[in-house]
Amino acid sequence: MAKTKTDTLVLEKLAYKNRALPRHIAIIMDGNRRWAKKRGLGINSGHREGAKTLEKIIRYLGEKKLPILTIYAFSTENWKRDEKQIKGLLSIMIKFLKEKEKELIANNIVLKVIGDLDRFPNQIKNRIKNLVERTKTNKGSVLNVALNYGGRDEIIRAINKIVDKGKKIISETEFDNFLDTKDIPDPDIMIRTGGEKRLSNFLLWQLSYAELFFTNTLWPDFSIEELEDIISEFQYRRRNFGS
Numbered sequence: 001m002a003k004t005k006t007d008t009l010v011l012e013k014l015a016y017k018n019r020a021l022p023r024h025i026a027i028i029m030d031g032n033r034r035w036a037k038k039r040g041l042g043i044n045s046g047h048r049e050g051a052k053t054l055e056k057i058i059r060y061l062g063e064k065k066l067p068i069l070t071i072y073a074f075s076t077e078n079w080k081r082d083e084k085q086i087k088g089l090l091s092i093m094i095k096f097l098k099e100k101e102k103e104l105i106a107n108n109i110v111l112k113v114i115g116d117l118d119r120f121p122n123q124i125k126n127r128i129k130n131l132v133e134r135t136k137t138n139k140g141s142v143l144n145v146a147l148n149y150g151g152r153d154e155i156i157r158a159i160n161k162i163v164d165k166g167k168k169i170i171s172e173t174e175f176d177n178f179l180d181t182k183d184i185p186d187p188d189i190m191i192r193t194g195g196e197k198r199l200s201n202f203l204l205w206q207l208s209y210a211e212l213f214f215t216n217t218l219w220p221d222f223s224i225e226e227l228e229d230i231i232s233e234f235q236y237r238r239r240n241f242g243s
Helices: 005-016 032-038 043-064 076-080 083-106 122-135 151-164 172-176 224-236
Strands: 024-028 068-075 110-114 142-149 189-192 211-214
Touching: 032 043, 043 068, 043 083, 043 224, 068 076, 068 083, 076 083, 076 142, 083 122, 110 122, 142 151, 189 224, 211 224
Parallel strands: 024 068, 024 189, 068 142, 110 142, 189 211
Antiparallel strands: none
16 A cells, blocks of 8 residues: 555654653743733732642653753843732742742752842842752752843853953853853753743753744643643654754
């Protein structure tokens, strides 16, 4: 029997399958506010539901032993939101850190933070630094949280560090060592929920060769099943890295 076009495409897809799981997944958790508005709820309700989704994803990654998750939790641009929203976000952040501290330690998760923490209140800053310190010897998955983070800001801060060192010429590898992610491999997958199709100043240097996935699902509705579908699709993509 002659092969159909569909049969040929399936065979080609199977030939390209990369069975390795991603080492590093990065997520822009978008859609919390729209999720709340659709239900006639306050904006902070959306952020609280989003935090529950994050808990499920963290637990899943730990169970599957996927090494690194980077989440865009608070951008440099988020300070432009109204004061009530910012206070609500920070309140949820403190609550999440308090409630999840024991869980992160019990599940052997390493907490890392990228971004500039100096602008946060001392209560948040000190709790974050304490939890980073307490989990640094853990051997499990890495939860890398982007807080007061912007890709352009990170690159400018890296350049200023290079200038301070008095360097005139620098290689790409050396430049990596001045970034917030200096000890972390670049993401294999970047997922953005909520229907928007842009990077929004997230990991601009590091996402050069990541596989990009955009979903219309609002973050509070994002499921383990959808994540598994994305990982499966990733395994079938042919990654040439420009070659």
